Amino acid sequence: MNLKKLSKNAFMNFINELLLTGRVEAVQAKGDKFDFGPLESAKDLRLDYDVTLLPPKKYFQPPVETLLTYEVGKTYKSHYDNEKFILIGVHPYDMIAINQMDRLFSQDNYDSHYMTRRNNATIIACDVETPSENVFASSMGTATVKEGYDILLTNIGDGYVAEAVTDKGQALLLKANKSVEISEEDLGKRQQVWNKNQEILNNHPLKCKALDLPKLLEKAYDHPVWEEKAKTCFSCGSCNQVCPTCYCFNVQDDVNWNMKTGKRQRVWDGCLLTGFTKVAGGHEFRANRADRFRHRLYRKAKYVPAKIGGEIACVGCGRCIDACLPDIANPVNIYNRLIEDIGID
Ligand code: SF4
Ligand code: SF4
Structure with missing residues (x-):
């Protein structure tokens, strides 16, 4: 039954x-x-x-997981939980x-x-x-x-x-x-x-339908709200770490002192952290804090929805609001401000 x-x-x-x-x-x-x-x-x-x-x-x-262990010149072994x-x-x-x-x-x-x-x-x-x-x-x-x-x-x-x-x-x-x-x-x-x-379950009511958010963000890329909010952002990444839909990770090789064996690990990363977009040669695509701040909101309501059939990648748990010390991470505050300033149509 x-x-x-x-x-x-x-x-x-x-x-x-x-x-x-x-x-x-x-x-x-x-x-x-x-x-x-x-x-x-x-x-x-x-x-x-x-x-x-x-x-x-x-x-x-998991925050840290071993994907594989290896021995130089020999083979590697994948690890599964x-x-x-x-x-x-x-x-x-x-x-x-x-x-x-x-x-x-x-x-x-x-x-x-x-x-x-x-x-x-x-x-x-x-x-x-x-x-x-x-x-x-x-x-x-x-x-x-x-x-x-x-x-x-x-x-x-x-x-x-x-x-x-x-x-x-x-x-x-x-x-x-x-x-x-x-x-x-x-x-x-x-x-x-x-x-x-x-x-x-609505202590921060959104002033539009959630599914309209991608349309809203199409017109909001150069809005001043990103610079304004990011002024007090610590780049601590807490809003990423507590979010159920943030899944970005880094993959690191940890070589043992003998220089022959080691392990490859996957660790949580976050788009608000400095260095998230740093690549070889020291180039960094989002060195500006406001660009990183904007990216998180675009990721939730435009980029990920485009990958998963339109569903918004913010589920309204409110954890980022709890975790943000300067109180700037609330997605609804930002979306509602954009709706007031530029409208939804
Ligand atoms: S409220 Fe949205 S953006 Fe914030 S932690 Fe929850 S799912 Fe992530
Ligand atoms: S939790 Fe707040 S201060 Fe920390 S990175 Fe996110 S927005 Fe910035």
Whole structure:
């Protein structure tokens, strides 16, 4: 059966069953914030969280990963992370970001390192219970999600509706052996949660349809807002690091002292960092801070959408707003300013 209702107790039993199957990663409290990490006990799981410090992209594209090791004059060995795991508590906006990354890492150049991790994951997503201070997913059409996960959980007050949409999800849901029959009323309550979240996850309302943003940016390349905002930018790259749709990386060779063996690593990079565009000979294509600042916003709402069929590569999680000390990273503030100054038509 694909749909089940779990009381709060049945849900805890279900999570305990999952813990017996192997590696489980899930959202837990970290001081007064929340983050994904290894789950040891069902009682530590927090599906009532607002937003996690880092998005779940770290499970598919880790901050540092060894792609291969080599020995000069001999051969090399590719490294793959083959461990299967269950990831619990992915919010809809983060799930949509993962769906976008799946397309980016599998179209054109198939990235076997990313896709191996992705295929090893079973994702249990959950609808948002507590809106975060800076979320604007409703404006971006990412407050609810219909694909990408294996199971979706929705808290309807007296328990969870759990829906499995893949074979992997159905196999896991068989472990929820204390579930009760689901009713039309339960499904109605789930629909109410979806309707509400599509309205209220909107603490920074965008003044146009998200899909109109590429059109807006066509006229905004020379707008003064880029210079104005970039004046106080530290080029710290925090807005890149916390973003679920930023995936730029650098590849570095780490040669051992014997000068014969070494490893090739992939590490997170960020377009706001100085040196991001530096190439051999010391040439740098975006040495100017304002150019780098503009690039991030163009990447989200013009360049990446052109690669993935028009979908905007900002899912409205609000993490960049939380992370930016000079408070200049809010994408909605910038887009709304452009709408006021140059209009959408
Ligand atoms: S640009 Fe900001 S709000 Fe948009 S997805 Fe990235 S971190 Fe979230
Ligand atoms: S977080 Fe803010 S200060 Fe840091 S690079 Fe991004 S925009 Fe600049």
